[in-house]
Amino acid sequence: MNKSFSNMAYFPSLLSTLFFLLVSPSSSQPTEFFFPGFEHLNDPDNLTLTGVSQIEQNGILRLTNATPRFVGKAFYSSPFRFKNSTNGPAFSFSTSFVLAMVPVFGRFGGHGLAFTITTSVDRRAPPNQYLGILNATEMGNFSNHLVAVEFDTVQDFEFRDMDDNHVGIDINTLHSNASVPAAYYTRGGSTKQNLTLKSGKLIQAWIDYDSVENFMNVTIAATSTKPTSPILSFHVDLSPFLQEFMYVGFSASTGNVLASSHYILGWSFKINGQAPALDISSLPSLPGQPKKHTKLIVGVSVSLSVVVIALSVAIYFVIKIKNAEVVEDWELEIGPHRYSYRELKQATDSFNDKTLLGRGGFGRVYKGTLGNPSTQVAVKRVSHESKQGLREFVSEISSIGRLRHRNLVQLLGWCRRRGDLLLVYDFMANGSLDKFLFDEPKTILNWDQRFRIIKGVASGILYLHEGYEQIAIHRDVKASNVLLDDELNARLGDFGLARLYEHGSNPGTSRIVGTMGYIAPELPKTGKATTSTDVYAFGAFLLEVACGRRPIDPDTLAEEAVLVDWVWEKFSQGRVLDVVDTRLNGLFDEGETMMVLKLGLICSNDVPAARPSMRQIVRYLDGEADLPEKLRPPAVFDGGAEGFEAFVHSFSSLSLSSSSSSSSPSSSPSPSDKMSSYPFLTNGDASTN
Incomplete structure (x- = not known):
């Protein structure tokens, strides 16, 4: 099987004929398909692309680019029959695909992608840890009818993730039913080799469900050779969770700062049988990689090259030293993305009063615009005279920078330049809660909105007290420190007084x-x-x-x-x-x-x-x-x-x-x-x- 399908890459006419036979619905639903690359598959009859997903010119399916806070999805356009009747047993199925995750900031990337079986190709869900497949209110609902295998590159304590490099099986929730660190078995299953999902390298995955034994197996490897033992095996009968007709595809998302380009290079799928094998060597190349079988021709004098490089390096370091922002040892341990002062100054129109959102004992908060496409942010500038000085500034970065929960304000990054201390957050369109409660508010929150806000803040504090690796004490819970997004969802913020200690x-x-x-x-x-x-x-x-x-x-x-x-x-x-x-x-x-x-x-x-x-x-x-x-x-x-x-x-x-x-x-x-x-x-x- 491996040999026959790998050779097909060299016979386009035969391959296109076979592709048509595999996926043509004829008198019944499709039962399998084989995509050794996605060139010419922009036709919605083949793939349905939503969000920022697109097919590159070289035939790679790109789910997301390196832009924060985006979702990209790609589903086979026709649903597959997974059962003969609503209450019948689920069929066996098999799928294989080659993926790659290329992080923006070296080893810092996110959030990951998931192979998904769902009832709808346009399920609305946020980015970040939700991977674009569920939202907070849907978590655990039996009516979701969702089965997914996640390739997760951010440790999210809300979902009790084991680490920032794992594979998990998710049924109706993102609290994985089973998960393991990313790895594969070699040498007949006796040796385990670790894999880094966000390494930017190609990884092949196989997902097999046996409806007779009721087992779902997930196997990954760095080559086209499938290991004899799966890295993850979960005993489950999918019959109650799958409906008669379901869509198959992928969903990926990026975070507020943590972002990766998520790619699928090839994909095959089959109901009641083994999915056709993929050969990595015959698939398109990732962007930035040299094309296969090409040679590098050097036609420049070696001595001239050395001189040019030396001068360039010298000029670079002179400019770098002249404009350097001092980085102290403690700053290397803080965590989130460090912005340049120039970026934040430009984002806030030189901290213009027109962008001022508010002021307090700590200093001022400005509305800013970062990135391309633009993302609205809030920039907190700690004043020199503020009682919330360097100690509280560091506390806020080191604590909230590692906290991730839907009811906590997300810290995107920070900046320190001489005496200027700046923090960058998600922009909360509706500002602080106190403006809706006191002093003749323009908008009156109804009871349902208030009760939802109360529950959201309670959930966020519970995470601080019990859901994080340390106990986090906020020390300043109040309405003015609760911010509301554009849907009036509550997020607890201002961690400048927070303290951490061990459980x-x-x-x-x-x-x-x-x-x-x-x-x-x-x-x-x-x-x-x-x-x-x-x-x-x-x-x-x-x-x-x-x-x-x-x-x-x-x-x-x-x-x-x-x-x-x-x-x-x-x-x-x-x-x-x-x-x-x-x-x-x-x-x-x-x-x-x-x-x-x-x-x-x-x-x-x-x-x-x-x-x-x-x-x-x-x-x-x-x-x-x-x-x-x-x-x-x-x-x-x-x-x-x-x-x-x-x-x-x-x-x-x-x-x-x-x-x-x-x-x-x-x-x-x-x-x-x-x-x-x-x-x-x-x-x-x-x-x-």
């Missing part, structure tokens, strides 16, 4: 920072920022989103100045829904609103052990657990040090709900008492030292 270790003491109304009362005593202090701030966030009020508002009535006390007073009177933002005009889900308000009170307890963890909070918000019916005042806790679970079961009095009797507990401090318990805070949203 299981005890966080050290540090200076007290944060914003009045969000700082946990134990923090000034212990000096230790913990996951529980983030939970306290999240409690204040819950209440401000539901009530449309800041946690502390000295301009309002004295009894309403401290939001948590006012909410508790109304709760104890059975009138808690009176605190809901009046701009909602009573249009909200009472069950969800009650849960948010009660959860805000629980998170705002003065004693850390009385607060739930973020995992418990997410379970409440997702409806996987019920909040306790009985609550104690936020300033009272008598459950000892056993923790939240013991706390909510440790008392038997004061059962309150929205319909409870009107009585205010004597143990609840008045707003003035509550204010006096914050002697360490100054007026306004200022960090404390």
Whole structure:
């Protein structure tokens, strides 16, 4: 088989005839095809290309180029019959293809590509870690009817990826059902040879599904010879996941900064049989590689070449040294892409006030345009006089630069030039959440939008606390640090105060920072920022989103100045829904609103052990657990040090709900008492030292 198909590359007329016979539908659905290159296949009857995918002049299928934040897809235009009936067993199938991933920044590339079996060729999905095949709301849905094999080149902690160089089998989700580091077996299956997916070199892949044994095997190699043992074997019956008719193809995506050109050089597929073999040597060459069988002819004098090269090198280094931006040792360990100062100056029109998005204690944020095609970004310029100086700048780069979650603002890169410190982020079209909650907002968020924002922020904080390789404490959770994209999806940002420490270790003491109304009362005593202090701030966030009020508002009535006390007073009177933002005009889900308000009170307890963890909070918000019916005042806790679970079961009095009797507990401090318990805070949203 190998020999017959490799020889066909030299007989175009015979090959085109065979191609027609293989894919011509005749009286039934196609059962196989063979593409030793993709020249002349731009006809939509053969391949359906979407996104930035295209067929190059030399016959290579390019799914993406090196441009960030793009998706490219290519599917065989006709669906294949994978079952005889809706409820019947799935057929066996086999496919083989040759791929290449060429990263932009040396070893830094992404995000990867996936062979995909799906019900639709135009499934809408974002780039980045989603590879263009699913979106966040579809993850794990049985109705997806999606089977994919991913070739992933970025470690995404949201999907619990093992590393940034693995092969995985994904069924209805991007949390791989099975995955392994990219490698192949040699010498009869006794030796494993590692492969780097984003090396820019050609890699051949074979995917085989056996419907009798219910096994899906994935094999890869650096040559056309198929190893005898697969690198990944997964026992699964695909019958429940495949529909009668499905499309087969590829999807690839690039990230915000991490980008690769993703190529497919050849592809074959067959239902109920072995896909025709591909011969790498007969496939088109990658761009930039010398054509096969060509010779390099040197016709320039060696001595003249040496002189020209020497002068060029000398001139280059003179210019380089003159315009060099100093790079210190610690900067080499930071992570994300480093932009030049010239790039960012040009992107922001020399930091023109017309591009100014906002200002704060840290400095200014400008809107910029980078790349070709252009991508909108936000450039944060830390001021020289800012309290958020070099230490916080480095903290923000080193922490958020390695964090990846759909509900965290993505850091794209950074720049340091003399005293100028700059960070580059995704541009969030709708700005910060506080502009939609306070001070007569132009747009009023409805309850569904608010609840989705709350769940998004909770998911992001849970990732910080438990989903990353270290524990990340944000230390400044509040509405003004939650940014909204063009679809009003929430992303937590501003990691300048963030701190990292190892799981299981005890966080050290540090200076007290944060914003009045969000700082946990134990923090000034212990000096230790913990996951529980983030939970306290999240409690204040819950209440401000539901009530449309800041946690502390000295301009309002004295009894309403401290939001948590006012909410508790109304709760104890059975009138808690009176605190809901009046701009909602009573249009909200009472069950969800009650849960948010009660959860805000629980998170705002003065004693850390009385607060739930973020995992418990997410379970409440997702409806996987019920909040306790009985609550104690936020300033009272008598459950000892056993923790939240013991706390909510440790008392038997004061059962309150929205319909409870009107009585205010004597143990609840008045707003003035509550204010006096914050002697360490100054007026306004200022960090404390």
